[in-house]
Amino acid sequence: MIRPIRYSxxxxxxxxxxxxxxxxxxxxxxxxxxxxNGLKVVVREDHRAPVVVSQLWYKVGSSFETSGLTGLSHMLxxxxxxxxxxxGPGEASRILRELGAEENAFTGADFTAYYQVLARDxxxxxxxxxxxxxxxxxxxxxxxxxxxxxxxEERRLRTxxxxxxxxxxxxxxxxxxxxxxRNPTIGWPSDLQRMTIxxxxxxxxxxxxPNNATLVVxxxxxxxxxxxxxxxxxxxxxxxxxxVAKQPLELNExxxxxxxxxxRTQLPSLLxxxxxxxxxxxxxxxxxxxxxxxxxxxxxxYSARLSTNLERGEELVSQVSAWYDxxxxxxxxxxxxxxxxxxxxxxxxxxxxxxxxxxxALRQKPPTQQELERVRAQVxxxxxxxxxxxxxxxxxIGRMETVGLSWRxxxxxxxxxxxxxxxxxxxxxxxxxxxxxxxxxHVLPLESKPNE
Amino acid sequence: xxxxxxxxxxxxxxxxxLAVSEVQQPVPAAQPASQSAxxxxxxxxxxxxLSKDSLARRKLDIQDWKTAEGARVLFVEAHxxxxxxxxxxxxxxxxxDGDVPGLALLTNAMLNEGIxxxxxTAIAEGFEGLGADFSNGTYRDMALVSLRSLSMPDxxxxxxxxxxxxxGQPTFPEESLxxxxxxxxxxxxxQQQNPAKLASHDLFRQLYGTHPYxxxxxGTPESVPGIGIKQMQDFYAxxxxxxxxxxxxxxxxxxxxxxxxxxxxxxxxxxGPALPxxxxxxxxVAERHRIEFPSQQTHLLFAQLGITRADPDYAALFLGNQIxxxxxxGTRLMEEVREKRGLTYGIYSGxxxxxxxxxxxxxxxxxxxxxxxxxxxxxxxxxxxxxQGPTQAELERNKREIAGSFPLSMASNADIADQLGSxxxxxxxLTFLEDFMAQIQTLTVQQVKDALNRHLSANDFVIxxxxxxxxQQPLPPPSDKPIEEPIGVPEH
Numbered sequence: 001m002i003r004p005i006r007y008s009x010x011x012x013x014x015x016x017x018x019x020x021x022x023x024x025x026x027x028x029x030x031x032x033x034x035x036x037n038g039l040k041v042v043v044r045e046d047h048r049a050p051v052v053v054s055q056l057w058y059k060v061g062s063s064f065e066t067s068g069l070t071g072l073s074h075m076l077x078x079x080x081x082x083x084x085x086x087x088g089p090g091e092a093s094r095i096l097r098e099l100g101a102e103e104n105a106f107t108g109a110d111f112t113a114y115y116q117v118l119a120r121d122x123x124x125x126x127x128x129x130x131x132x133x134x135x136x137x138x139x140x141x142x143x144x145x146x147x148x149x150x151x152x153e154e155r156r157l158r159t160x161x162x163x164x165x166x167x168x169x170x171x172x173x174x175x176x177x178x179x180x181x182r183n184p185t186i187g188w189p190s191d192l193q194r195m196t197i198x199x200x201x202x203x204x205x206x207x208x209x210p211n212n213a214t215l216v217v218x219x220x221x222x223x224x225x226x227x228x229x230x231x232x233x234x235x236x237x238x239x240x241x242x243x244v245a246k247q248p249l250e251l252n253e254x255x256x257x258x259x260x261x262x263x264r265t266q267l268p269s270l271l272x273x274x275x276x277x278x279x280x281x282x283x284x285x286x287x288x289x290x291x292x293x294x295x296x297x298x299x300x301x302y303s304a305r306l307s308t309n310l311e312r313g314e315e316l317v318s319q320v321s322a323w324y325d326x327x328x329x330x331x332x333x334x335x336x337x338x339x340x341x342x343x344x345x346x347x348x349x350x351x352x353x354x355x356x357x358x359x360x361a362l363r364q365k366p367p368t369q370q371e372l373e374r375v376r377a378q379v380x381x382x383x384x385x386x387x388x389x390x391x392x393x394x395x396x397i398g399r400m401e402t403v404g405l406s407w408r409x410x411x412x413x414x415x416x417x418x419x420x421x422x423x424x425x426x427x428x429x430x431x432x433x434x435x436x437x438x439x440x441x442h443v444l445p446l447e448s449k450p451n452e
Numbered sequence: 453x454x455x456x457x458x459x460x461x462x463x464x465x466x467x468x469x470l471a472v473s474e475v476q477q478p479v480p481a482a483q484p485a486s487q488s489a490x491x492x493x494x495x496x497x498x499x500x501x502l503s504k505d506s507l508a509r510r511k512l513d514i515q516d517w518k519t520a521e522g523a524r525v526l527f528v529e530a531h532x533x534x535x536x537x538x539x540x541x542x543x544x545x546x547x548x549d550g551d552v553p554g555l556a557l558l559t560n561a562m563l564n565e566g567i568x569x570x571x572x573t574a575i576a577e578g579f580e581g582l583g584a585d586f587s588n589g590t591y592r593d594m595a596l597v598s599l600r601s602l603s604m605p606d607x608x609x610x611x612x613x614x615x616x617x618x619x620g621q622p623t624f625p626e627e628s629l630x631x632x633x634x635x636x637x638x639x640x641x642x643q644q645q646n647p648a649k650l651a652s653h654d655l656f657r658q659l660y661g662t663h664p665y666x667x668x669x670x671g672t673p674e675s676v677p678g679i680g681i682k683q684m685q686d687f688y689a690x691x692x693x694x695x696x697x698x699x700x701x702x703x704x705x706x707x708x709x710x711x712x713x714x715x716x717x718x719x720x721x722x723x724g725p726a727l728p729x730x731x732x733x734x735x736x737v738a739e740r741h742r743i744e745f746p747s748q749q750t751h752l753l754f755a756q757l758g759i760t761r762a763d764p765d766y767a768a769l770f771l772g773n774q775i776x777x778x779x780x781x782g783t784r785l786m787e788e789v790r791e792k793r794g795l796t797y798g799i800y801s802g803x804x805x806x807x808x809x810x811x812x813x814x815x816x817x818x819x820x821x822x823x824x825x826x827x828x829x830x831x832x833x834x835x836x837x838x839x840q841g842p843t844q845a846e847l848e849r850n851k852r853e854i855a856g857s858f859p860l861s862m863a864s865n866a867d868i869a870d871q872l873g874s875x876x877x878x879x880x881x882l883t884f885l886e887d888f889m890a891q892i893q894t895l896t897v898q899q900v901k902d903a904l905n906r907h908l909s910a911n912d913f914v915i916x917x918x919x920x921x922x923x924q925q926p927l928p929p930p931s932d933k934p935i936e937e938p939i940g941v942p943e944h
Contacts, residue, residue, distance in 0.1 A: 093782060156817075
């Protein structure tokens with residue numbers, strides 16, 4: 001689980017001067033270059049241990065999928081392990097395992113990414129394997145058939161048998177009325193059933209090319225070495241024409257939407273979301289930064305407002321959280337979730353009213369400077385803590401580049417957050433916390449479902 | 453684990469949704485090589501040109517000493533980042549609950565709920581205003597209390613002062629107890645919808661009988677409502693004593709600063725000795741238990757008693773398990789069950805060495821209508837493996853894998869703090885990691901096979917399944933993959 005405060009600071013980690021002390025005690029340099037075929041490479045030096053992470057981020061994910069083809073990016077991700085020109089099915093994984101590497105892949109709404117963490121001397125192997133499957137994937141039909149079964153089991157495991165995930169999938173399909181963010185990454189069951197290997201092949205040929213990817217390398221490496229290796233392995237690959245991918249934009253004020261779901265749960269819960277811009281779609285970045293601080297004020301730690309007032313103060317909820325993901329390529333959501341404290345006999349209606357009390361308080365009165373300083377202290381410390389993991393550093397760079405923001409933006413993040421005033425926060429609360437931007441779901445136990 | 457809820461286990465619906473919106477797949481299993489080693493190396497120039505020198509790894513200079521009150525300290529200096537991690541590991545896990553399941557967890561959870569002059573919100577504001585992360589948690593063997601902070605004195609010193617008060621002067625306020633108890637009870641209700649949890653709880657009950665590992669660390673709906681302040685204070689005085697803790701420190705501190713911090717932490721704790729060792733569990737009855745649950749998949753858990761952390765067979769069993777189902781991928785189980793038959797998203801096996809004998813466990817989820825066939829398949833795979841042992845090729849591959857992953861295991865400060873905590877808590881030599889790696893490399897097929905058979909038997913499994921009762925279908929035939937061959941990674 002990702003804590004919201006961590007989430008909001010996850011990308012703040014480049015070399016900036018922190019008050020009183022530098023973010024690192026040793027110099028940590030970041031470089032970027034682009035190969036002739038369009039592959040962008042970002043290299044960040046971290047010499048603490050002789051290890052390296054290599055991540056390859058493709059600009060394609062479930063929000064790119066059209067009706068009937070949901071789940072395709074993720075299915076293709078699975079097929080990327082099933083062989084390419086130089087390698088048989090699963091062979092790359094076997095080789096990496098024997099090298100003691102960690103490897104994996106993940107698919108989201110905006111991206112499909114592949115990574116290896118390994119001893120620094122072995123980086124060339126990661127590059128050769130990735131380069132081979134970037135344009136030379138085999139896609140054998142028998143492997144597709146079996147992997148289709150595996151993905152079907154994955155959907156049962158992660159969504160169908162997990163009531164909270166099932167509820168959130170339905171909720172998002174309502175909260176995003178006009179953009180591809182409504183698609184579940186794993187795919188709707190009906191789309192999974194009729195997916196074919198030709199769908200996967202077409203998807204691969206459309207989106208997998210050096211000019212639609214970012215290679216991120218973080219670890220005990222030197223720029224010149226990485227550049228040579230990247231040229232050597234990825235340089236010969238051909239550029240391709242990539243379809244135009246438009247930013248997923250939403251209706252700002254689609255009108256209040258309400259949903260009642262009955263799932264196999266014991267406890268009721270509530271989901272509330274507001275349609276808001278991301279850092280990539282907002283006209284004035286100031287507004288997105290105010291939203292980030294709003295999420296930190298509400299749920300940036302155990303002393304934040306929702307925990308202090310609703311969980312411990314009124315004991316209205318047994319759990320509550322809020323988050324805002326600013327790093328998406330299209331318009332995004334500000335989400336709040338809570339469960340009523342049933343031991344105290346509280347209801348979803350009371351929880352809904354309690355959350356609105358907190359939102360209205362932010363609309364009516366700016367936060368104090370003191371409260372804001374506390375939130376910022378966590379952000380500043382988070383900048384340092386993030387650097388303890390090379391994987392987190394690489395993920396942040398890759399995510400940022402993939403959604404259309406430069407990793408260099410990170411250099412200005414602290415200043416950007418410092419520039420947000422209490423009044424800006426109040427203004428953002430007034431703009432975005434409105435009924436016409438809101439989607440609300442009541443998630444209830446099956447037993448409470450009326451007979452129809 | 454900044455917030456109470458993280459360890460209470462009430463992971464909220466929407467959060468879970470957010471986390472899984474990035475659908476992640478485990479690394480697919482490695483296929484058996486259809487080509488010989490040399491062919492693979494021929495096709496991959498990067499592989500052929502790998503250096504045969506042994507791998508560089510971060511040199512850990514572990515320093516250790518005891519505080520005046522008897523706490524063991526392990527320390528690694530790491531000045532690259534202006535931060536440090538302080539981790540206290542107490543022998544205060546739920547195996548110390550006695551006949552009050554949940555007592556250890558509630559005591560641990562209450563530490564930061566109140567100190568003289570500060571309530572829970574003021575404590576949280578104190579840490580968070582300094583950018584410090586306080587966290588706590590309870591497992592079967594141990595309870596953890598940790599602090600991560602910036603190292604500059606104006607942040608470090610007030611954070612440590614507050615940390616010392618939380619450790620040394622908890623007031624256990626009644627209103628917090630009521631709230632946390634309610635959250636735990638809500639968590640138990642939530643667990644009723646989680647077949648994996650239900651199966652796991654049942655498995656530990658069957659496996660451990662009357663041994664203190666038999667119940668979940670969260671406690672039970674029956675035990676938690678009765679736990680009172682007095683019980684927690686007594687537990688705290690015994691289990692949070694300076695003689696019962698290991699202090700791990702990693703980060704931007706010199707030896708003198710580290711000694712001062714350890715001395716301050718240690719002197720703030722109640723005085724007292726280490727708790728006595730746990731008893732060893734009796735051998736369980738090998739039985740099958742079914743939990744009826746209306747899910748689409750059936751969860752299958754197989755377990756028998758494994759080993760303690762001090763067992764001399766640990767290295768051989770670790771290597772043996774890597775081949776069977778450890779690390780997840782490229783293993784016999786993953787190969788046969790997922791890759792050749794598409795029956796599951798993942799299947800894993802592992803020893804959990806603990807203070808007393810921890811479990812050896814295999815777990816998977818599969819479609820309900822093939823669960824019985826899958827169960828038999830897994831049992832047969834284990835039987836074959838114990839009878840035949842690993843092949844020489846499997847042994848060599850997995851030795852190389854373990855050697856290759858070693859540098860990754862201490863790349864971050866957080867990794868190092870984990871290692872120090874474990875070395876200290878289980879009283880292992882400071883050279884444990886190096887020794888373990890060296891021992892792995894000397895093992896033979898026969899030694900691994902013998903060790904596996906000393907500790908495991910295909911007939912000894914306690915098996916728990918959770919899922920719906922449905923008509924069973926036969927398993928699909930396995931895909932006709934060639935058998936495993938050695939692979940083309942140069943030896944180190």
